Amino acid sequence: MSLKKITKSNGFSVPADGTTRKSSQKPTKDLQFPNNRALIMLCNILLLLSVLAYYPSYRALYLDFDIWFHLAYGRYFISNLTTTVDHSVFSWTPALADAAYNTWIGSSFLYLIHKALGVPGLFILLFAILFISGLIIFRLARMAGLSLNPSLFFIILLTAISIRSSANYIKPEMFSTFFMTIMTACYFRFRMTLNPWIILFLPAVFFVWVNTHGLWIFALFFLILVLATDLLMLLVRRNQAPDGKTIFYLATTVLLSILTVLLNPFGPDVTLNFFSLLFADASSMLSSITSGNNNGVLGDYRAIAEYQSMWPFLFLGSGAHFISVTAYALTLMITLFIVFWTFSWVRTGWADLPVATANISFYFMAMFMSRLSLVFGIIWVMSMIYLAWRLDGFFKLSRLQPFLLAAFLSLSAYSLIAAACIYQNPSWFGVNYRDYIPDKEVEYIISNNLPKPLFNDYLSGGYLLWSAYPEYKVFIDPRHFPYKDSVFPDYISIGTKYTLDSQGFDKFTSKYHFNSALIHRRYQELIGWFHQSPDWVLVYFDKVAVVMLRTDYVGQLSTEAREGSMRGPMHYKNVSNPLVLEHLFNVYINFVSLEMARQTRDIFEQNVSPLFWRKKAALDEFDSILMQRHSRH
Template sequence: MTSAIAEANPTEHRRSSRLATALLVVPMLVAYALLPFRAVTDPDYWWHVRTGQLIYETRSVPKADPFSYTASGRPWVTHEWLTELAMYLVQRQFGYPGNAVLFGVIIALTWLAVYRTCRLRGLGETGALEFTLWAGAMSLGSLNARPQMITAFFLAVFALILTLFRRGRRHLIWLLPPLMALWVNLHGGYVIGLGLIVLALAGELWSRLAAHNRQLPRDLILCLFLSILVVPLNPHGFRELAYPFSYAGSGNASMRMIVEWQSPNFHEPLLLVFCASLLLAVAVGVCGGSASAADLLIGLAFTALALRSVRNIPLYAIVVTPILGERLGLWVRAVRRPFSAWRHRKLLLFTWPPVVLLLIIVMAVRGGGHLQLAREPSSEGYPAAAVAYLRAHPEDGRLFNDYGWGGYLIYELYPTRRVFIDGRADMYGDAFMETYLKAANVSPGWRETLDHYQVRFVLVPKDGPLAGALEGEPGWHLACEGAVERLFVRAAEE
């Protein structure tokens, strides 16, 4: 019956098909676009905006630390400079909702690219939607207003272009080098894009060798060469090449001390979706037939990245989920079924409930149940009372602050006050991070640390170990207590 209608009026059938696809995809994209409207969950958001302001006002990109007194003048690779400039300009004009819209669009386009890749790999409309929602569920903890979303977007676009390349549209490969030139100025995760091209090239070589084809894939090789060639086209030149690898060492403080750089803890509810994906990958590998060499290499590489660091799980979801969908489609034909084969009741049953569930999870679990619509970002969870006190008492004295609040303090108090530490752990280095932790955790030598840096003000979580230690420490008194913080002041020496 459906095919008869299509033959009778093919134009009307195409319109109906496009409308049906839109009804499937648009609710998902709207749900993803709302994610950045939550309260600020990335503690680095604040210093990103202030860095953008510094770039705009000085008409130059800072190459040394301007924000702290502990690392003042130390070399700093501002690998997100163009994103930070955009964040400042948007917030200046439209407030925080402007940046929420900006990153909401970026997030929605990211998952639209993933959906399109799923479709190119043979999944039907409903199957592609379900796999894209599944990939998004793995990434919920990271989808907010932060520069990392730029890397997620470009990775999704690179994966889509490489999929189109393998399906005959080989001219599109030449879009990658100019996109790489833009990516390298927006976020240091550009190295993931280079890695994806390398894996695709290695897979192509492997497949050709297996088929006794000695002809080299010159287009992929040249594309990789040009993509590497454009990396130094940034304010830091060749230093940008080395920057991403500063996170590779197992001894790096960020890897050992920051939760999102640690390996996944599968007791966390949101990580169970990632665990299910790994189990599906094993099942598909055993029962779903053999994958191409490129897909196998890409799957293994991004699985290793995700198991190494929670921060990499969204990258795994973007690249590996369409591969899993294609492999599962060879095993379970339902996920390849076109829209025309589904009745409308089945369509509603299999698509809208997951979208509604995603919205409920976003609002209830990750967003505190309300949207952030005020011009200024919400200070909920940050030491707003202490900031008000410090503004009212601008007397001299160095401030020791909690790591997670450094960005907020830069946003609120720079240039009047410099911070002890903030989220730029790569710039501060391992030794200093250990020094900070010694004081924050009241480990032996904590008093000496405060003395060495001539600290007069200490701003820490109210229930933290340092707050408890200073409460009874001679020479210190509580100056201010807020919803989440305590501010202590050292008595002036006579």
């Protein structure tokens, strides 16, 4: 199809009664600068640099270890030529064996990429998906007659910032970025052209998607929602509804898509499980938004970052910087949408209620469950392009462009400043990824044959599942769903049901009998919980985690293995990662000596970039702790 502007005709494009409304809009001019082509080239370069800067590889590995269990699953699928897996075989704790968790295409593909190209190959794949998704957005914009101007660059960069909390991770969810972009582009192109083949292609997309990652359910919900709104408008406001043929094509697509998603190894169970999660606790969603109550179907899942509500992050002082930025971005996006949607309604007389319903619904869903920022962000950018087409040139008004250019440049500046000053360890394409995985610690456990069972934290379980199975099985891991009946609720109850004292520790270890432990550096309270017990001792640590052992087994270790916890700070004298050095400081001051902690503090001051925004605060905290410990002695 030509990239010439699509002409409004019938169906969605004009009222069902066939009347047309003559636009009163005067001819407008595009933004004129002395060198417009140079400006567009600059915006293109800034957009690419800004997205790259805002998607560092350390964020993909530090906060999420899902990739490792997906690699283990992919290895299992391909080695056994199967599409299902017994989830319980990886765990020594009680776990569900036959949960309807279906990612065999996504996990297998990631495994093959990793086997061929290693971790850098996974990041190349991630950026390829982001780049292709961006090209699809650009192509739809060009088809809608929207030229390369600041408005387009602004909405695309704002979308990239808003979806990063979900789109920056290496796991099958990354494929959902591509599929969601394809699905929404097809839908909005159908609204503009009424070519039925555009959306009748979608069931084939859903067939691959349902076997790749679970976010397909929200894409299908989007199609059902817009179809239901169209049918409602047909009943109550026929002059605002599309014609019967248009609704027929959309309904056929929805029906075929629903039938297509049944073509998976678990049949209807996958669909039923997702729909029960989506609809069974609507009251819990509303109470979470209004009162912060997280009870109900999703109650336990709030301990997982991607399931947390973002409403608290709309207020200053709420904590995590980047989650707050995502919440602000989503709120800005829905505000802009409502403004331009209202203007479009007034200007054209066409309400486009399905588009409005979808945007408002998915905004609230994304604020309730942060992982849905990906879905809302993609729906929003396609909707804004559609409104630009509907308004027929309004976004190209020269008086708007300076403001949109300033907004785009501001977002670009923020992205670049975040990369230089806010990120703890800016790196891309998997460089320094070993600073975020406990490979040395797991190697120590295996080579010294530490006694089983092995306790591990939630994050480390993912890497253990990939690197230590079948020699060692996990206590828990980022899959979470196999453990939902007992282990996961117990794990997230550490600190409440299992108090952070000797009594709580004894209660926990009497229920789960383990003899060694691997604990990620993020869980300092968990490390301290083990440290306060006289029955446990630190035997090894490195950049990412600590290894602890029951004192009954220490005598079985070789001399070399027992000296693993005695390496001094000079072993890490070239480390510049503030996260690693903070971890090492905590280990030295709690387990080794005050002097080694002081040396680590000096390495931090010397090696960490002066641009790092928390450097002074971290040094002040180190000095305060050192002073307190010194006074005790």
